[in-house]
Amino acid sequence: MEKILHPAVTRGSADYGWLRANYSFSFSNYFNPNRLQFGRLRVLNDDVIAPAMGFGTHPHQNMEIITIPQKGAVKHKDSMGNEGVVTTGDIQVMSAGSGVEHSERNASTTEELKLFQIWLLPDTQNVTPRYDQKEIAPMLRANALTTVIKPKSEANDDELWIHQNAYFNIGDFDRDTTTTYALQQPSNGIYLMVINGSVVVDNETLSDRDAIGIWNTPEVSLSVTSGSRVLLIEVPMN
Secondary structure, eight states: EEOOOEEEGGGGEEEEEEEEEEESSTTTTTTOOTTSTTTTTEEEEEEEETTEEEEEEEOSSSSSSEEEEEEEEEEEEEEESOOEEEEBBBEEEOOTOOEEEEEEEESOSSOOOEEEEEOOOSSSSOOOEEEEEEEGGGGGGGEEEEEEEEEGGGOOTTSEEEEEOOOEEEESSSSSSEEEESSSTEEEEEEEEEEEEEEEEEEEEEEEEEEEEEEEOOOEEEETTTEEEEEEEEOOOO
């Protein structure tokens, strides 16, 4: 087993007034040659967006983009004709592929929006752009990790999927729990972020927004305290 720790306080950060951002990996004006990506996971931004503010229309290409609101709702509009709101409890997936433009704004005029925006490098270039979103809150199992995004080849019609052999898992725990995550692909690794609470992984104690990357192992054991929420992303390492 190999691992790398990313304590929350070591992330890059920026305050643009309307946007307060924390960057797990090099992004925008934050550059750290030791924090370029984890395998095919390129971006994990932890953003707080002021009321009625957001990102105007801008382009993307050849990237799998996942948005997970933590508090509030995102107003989305794109060049594929999709327009709507992604609320807390939903996940949005967009394959930029051959090229797409979109905008993302805080749907509220009074409350801050908190979200994770996550980018993965795709396994196929220049695919037809696509958009999907789903309410995942009802499908989450209590005190366990639930897979909420799968590779295209494994997903059913009603499941969220991406163009990459990656798996997104979310866990909500209302009691102290010990669990084991078995990797789906032997060459993959996992990137685990504690959204809130406390988790012990390989004798490392992680708390709010701390993260750890682990690879070269078939499984990972977690000891999770009551009141914790966990994001675990399994991704190819090359």
